[in-house]
Amino acid sequence: xxxxxxxxxQRKLLIKMAVSSWDTQYARITKLLDSLxxxxxxxxxxxxxxxxxxxxxxxxxxxxxxRSMMGWGDKLYPQLEKIFIKDPDSPGAPMPPAxxxxxxxxxxxxxxxxxxxxxxxxxxxxxxxxxxxxxxxKEPHRNKLNLLISRTNHQSYHLGQLIYLVNT
Amino acid sequence: xxxxxxxxxQRKLLIKMAVSSWDTQYARITKLLDSLxxxxxxxxxxxxxxxxxxxxxxxxxxxxxxRSMMGWGDKLYPQLEKIFIKDPDSPGAPMPPAxxxxxxxxxxxxxxxxxxxxxxxxxxxxxxxxxxxxxxxKEPHRNKLNLLISRTNHQSYHLGQLIYLVNT
Numbered sequence: 001x002x003x004x005x006x007x008x009x010q011r012k013l014l015i016k017m018a019v020s021s022w023d024t025q026y027a028r029i030t031k032l033l034d035s036l037x038x039x040x041x042x043x044x045x046x047x048x049x050x051x052x053x054x055x056x057x058x059x060x061x062x063x064x065x066x067r068s069m070m071g072w073g074d075k076l077y078p079q080l081e082k083i084f085i086k087d088p089d090s091p092g093a094p095m096p097p098a099x100x101x102x103x104x105x106x107x108x109x110x111x112x113x114x115x116x117x118x119x120x121x122x123x124x125x126x127x128x129x130x131x132x133x134x135x136x137x138k139e140p141h142r143n144k145l146n147l148l149i150s151r152t153n154h155q156s157y158h159l160g161q162l163i164y165l166v167n168t
Numbered sequence: 169x170x171x172x173x174x175x176x177x178q179r180k181l182l183i184k185m186a187v188s189s190w191d192t193q194y195a196r197i198t199k200l201l202d203s204l205x206x207x208x209x210x211x212x213x214x215x216x217x218x219x220x221x222x223x224x225x226x227x228x229x230x231x232x233x234x235r236s237m238m239g240w241g242d243k244l245y246p247q248l249e250k251i252f253i254k255d256p257d258s259p260g261a262p263m264p265p266a267x268x269x270x271x272x273x274x275x276x277x278x279x280x281x282x283x284x285x286x287x288x289x290x291x292x293x294x295x296x297x298x299x300x301x302x303x304x305x306k307e308p309h310r311n312k313l314n315l316l317i318s319r320t321n322h323q324s325y326h327l328g329q330l331i332y333l334v335n336t
Contacts, residue, residue, distance in 0.1 A: 046214035
């Protein structure tokens with residue numbers, strides 16, 4: 001078997017890989033968002049499907065909701081949960097203007113990045129608050145890093161849709 | 169610091185998390201694919217965008233191309249690379265019929281699942297064949313597990329598009 005030092009280095013590496021994967025998806029969406037006009041954001045990603053602004057707001061609200069699950073503090077924008085998670089997109093529903101959503105995108109994710117930089121390897125392997133202590137004993141994979149992996153795939157999923165806002 | 173045994177258990181857990189994430193995306197696409205008719209698969213995911221059949225063929229070809237990078241052997245269906253990776257989707261281009269693509273989807277991914285089940289933890293941390301030995305010394309994150317993580321996000325990305333084939 002590898003030594004404890006080697007295994008410790010591998011643990012760091014495995015965590016770094018998952019964090020890099022998050023960073024990559026986040027950078028891709030940010031780049032796309034910066035390239036889109038407000039008008040494009042207000043368009044549907046496909047006929048009858050979510051608008052760009054709704055998907056960006058949805059990703060912001062979901063990233064913001066990671067804060068309490070990770071033990072990073074309260075949501076920065078709790079008002080987004082109803083509009084972008086509980087309620088479906090609807091052209092008539094009140095919605096923050098596009099420049100506002102762009103600001104939320106940056107603020108929430110800069111905070112996520114800052115918090116990630118402060119996490120030690122053992123912190124990532126601790127349970128997140130959506131799982132009870134009893135369940136965590138049986139299911140140790142339900143830890144904070146797993147939450148980040150799941151959110152990374154969630155961002156990829158919606159990036160695949162947001163890309164349809166780009167003109168062919 | 170944790171003991172070598174504890175770190176060894178954590179390494180196993182971290183790898184299991186990445187593999188489970190792959191399994192989850194694969195299961196979601198398979199479930200969606202099984203629910204779609206051949207006619208739906210032949211439709212565009214959005215006006216002017218890739219057809220469902222192209223995206224499924226693309227994912228099959230990409231998963232099949234993991235084989236050589238992972239050291240699992242040659243591609244099962246090398247003929248798919250030109251149609252689904254090199255060439256863009258085009259309604260006029262020759263393409264295997266939908267039932268054939270469904271068979272490829274199953275065959276390629278059952279093989280991936282079988283190979284994954286045979287991987288030991290240290291195997292996942294070894295370099296994949298698209299990175300040179302020299303580069304790997306400097307960039308040890310370019311290992312086989314990282315390739316799987318990247319492919320998992322790729323599947324999520326296209327799943328976000330394939331879901332648009334489902335009637336609203």
